[in-house]
Amino acid sequence: MTPPQKAAPASQEAPRLNRQLCFAMYSASRAATAAYRPMLDELGLTYPQYLVMLVLWEEEPRSVRELGEELGLDSGTLSPLLKRLEALGFVERRRSAADERRVEVHLTGAGAALSARSTGIPQRLADAAGLSPAELDQLRETLGRLAAALHTPR
Template sequence: MTDELALDKQLCFALYAASRAMTAVYRPMLDELGVTYPQYLVLLVLWERDGRGVREIGTELDLDTGTLSPLLKRLEALGFIERRRLAADERRVEVHLTEAGRALRDEAVKIPHCLATRTKLDLDEAAALHGSLVRLTAALQSPDES
């Protein structure tokens, strides 16, 4: 008989442990860049497409403005981004990379390769895991239909 409550059988714990391990692998690489993991995520969004609204960044990263605002302030203090109020609607703020923020991308480009090496997953395994995690997240965020 298997114990359904055994820690090593819990999907939540496996995800928690994997998340902590992943963050630990990222930490030294991000320390070299001078940013935290959440700040790195903001930069990834902006490297994908610069000049996004604060609300759009929050939606993309699933962060509320109370969490996102301090991240943006710190990135601005570091000189990687600048926030600009829109002339047409001063309530809206767009976030733009600075030269330093764009240059940081050249240093960060090695991170995905380093991470791929550390996971010891081949491309197909990594793609399958990514797809499973995306589906899991979507299922958990959808309304409960029971």
């Protein structure tokens, strides 16, 4: 018969999935994306396409490089997104008159009009989350600080 073993100190316990920040963020991200899906289906957009449109609704035209930097996407990911948005009639890609090497993304009339149809989406997501506006603001601020800290080279 083997003697009973003492429990390991908390600092030496095996990591638990439900205690991991990475899993909480992953799970919340998947849940938020799933909650957005039916709302974005009404607009004919995927979640990544919606993010591109949000940037363009704030300010356009934007260069492909600016969009990539703003969204944290490389050109291999962004180019197919833009092609699909162009095929849907929401954006146009054009060479800059000032610099032929620069490709700018412009909203079409249909793309600009889509903004008005999307205005209720943030509130619908907030309602689905069941969090107060203050809680959502605090969460967004905390996640922004976390992302900035993790993007900073050490």
